[in-house]
Amino acid sequence: MDAKITAAETAELLGITLQGVHKQLKTSGLAYEKSQNRVYFGHETAKYLFKIPFKQKIAAIQIVKGGTGKTSLTHSIAIRANLYGARVLCIDLDQQGNLTQAFQINPEENPVMIDVLKENIDIKDAIINFSPGLDIIPSRIENAVLDSTLMIGRYALDRVYKDKLETLKKHYDLIILDCPPALGQSVAAATLASDVIIAPVTPEKFCLSGLKITSQELSSLENNYHKKIPMRVVLNKFDSRTSLSHEVLSTLIKHPIYGENIYKSYIRASQEFPNAIAKGQSIFDSLKSTIAKEDIDLLTREILEIKEPSTKRVEISLGRLEEAVA
Ligand SMILES: Nc1ncnc2c1ncn2[C@@H]1O[C@H](COP(=O)(O)OP(=O)(O)OP(=O)(O)O)[C@@H](O)[C@H]1O
Ligand SMILES: [Mg+2]
DSSP states (O other): OOSOEEHHHHHHHHTSOHHHHHHHHHHTTOOOEEETTEEEEOHHHHHHHHOOOOOOEEEEEOOSSTTSSHHHHHHHHHHHHHHTTOOEEEEEOOTTOHHHHHTTOOOTTSOOHHHHHHSOOOGGGGOEEEETTEEEEOOOGGGGGHHHHHHHTTOOHHHHHHHHHHTTGGGOSEEEEEOOSSOSHHHHHHHHTOSEEEEEEOSSTTHHHHHHHHHHHHHHHHHHHTOOOOEEEEEOSBOTTOHHHHHHHHHHHHOTTHHHHBOSOOOBOOTHHHHHHHTTOOTTSSOSOOHHHHHHHHHHHHHHTOOSSOOHHHHHHHHHHHHHHO
16 A cells, blocks of 8 residues: 555544544454554545545646646645545646656556547546556657647537546546646646636746736636636645745735635645655655645645535634735
């Protein structure tokens, strides 16, 4: 087992005692492991214990600015959602294939999105199972021609990805698309196939301009295709020691459009993100408590709208934005 959740954490999240979790593990014959006196488990056991009635959702992670954490957040949110029992599909749409590398998948022999379009391969045949309840459609450099293929082939942008995802939807609670830092046809098709756009913003000079362009592009797609797609903003790489972090957060909160759409959970700068990827792991592979885990947990709960059974930590999350600006 790689990504894991501890019995202690589960007890806290469920608002029950640790003994209560241990008892359920034993009486229901659920799979678990033990290390240094700590009990932990993966997706299947978590799914049984949490019993969360997920609202099916397709989310595209995108912003035209590079390096804001789109791939890191896709990877971590997917794994955390899976550890709450969600059945998750990640789709790597970026020809850089960073998400594919994060999952340590070699995409060479596997169909990717461009093959699904050009060779008429069934999208189901592009899916790789990574771990129980967690699948990925990988990417490789050939996806660089997704934009031109969609343009020349005169595909209906509002249907091309949406129709394909429609056939997969019933198998997943969360489908999450990692987009490249671009605004081409492929990102537009991903937008039009999604229920929500999640834009990670970092406290950097040009990031808010990137957000503005992404938001304008979304508005024009909404107008052209007569539909509404909510965009939510998440602040990533927040560092309470820098004034730029506070400035960007404050600008976002006061902004007439973004202000109402910013996630209450921001993600602090943490070396855990690059370290985990460098080790070929996720931030949830270790049993240590880290700020990266804490932040991603709160964000995942917001995205999945997990309110019950535990409300304690969500309340903490709601107070965090105001605290950070103060
Ligand atoms: N909260 C964080 N704290 C510290 N480092 C982070 C954090 N989030 C992401 N990073 C690091 O920032 C770098 C860029 O992240 P990532 O690749 O996820 O961005 P991206 O938006 O997907 O980039 P691209 O636009 O190239 O696709 C990576 O080295 C990643 O480990
Ligand atoms: Mg990326």
